Amino acid sequence: MSRTRTEQIVDDVTFEVERGKILEFARATHTQDQVHTDTAIARANGFNDVLATPTHVAVAGHYRDQRGFVTSLGLAMERVVVGKVRWEYFRPLAAGDKLRGRRRVVSDERREGKRSGQMRLITLATDYIDARGDVVVRQSEVLVERGEQA
Structure with missing residues (x-):
């Protein structure tokens, strides 16, 4: 296994947490808690507006230069899969929040796979x-x- 430790910044993105997108995520994930769908209930629970669902920041992908990201890392996109994603919240996100996301490479390593030859694992x-x-x-x-498959 070869490992490269780096803190390379690969992109910055800015976006607003939009009420309409929150409602789309709530529908798509079959969210039952009405703090995600009803402003009055969210406010009655002490929030300024409806709350985003846990995976909401995935919307940042719509604002990123994905092609530039792939190119900067030298990836063959047709061979890339997402191995794992984890979110850690320090406070709830609500409609109207304006966010800036800075994505960086934490590690970039190569391992020998059992069936597919060498694999590259990039932790962001x-x-x-x-x-x-x-x-x-x-x-x-x-x-x-x-x-690459032979």
């Missing part, structure tokens, strides 16, 4: 920062670039 971390400068969500993900 994104800190989503609010308008006050506080980290509100940290997303960790592992991308796996499978080896």
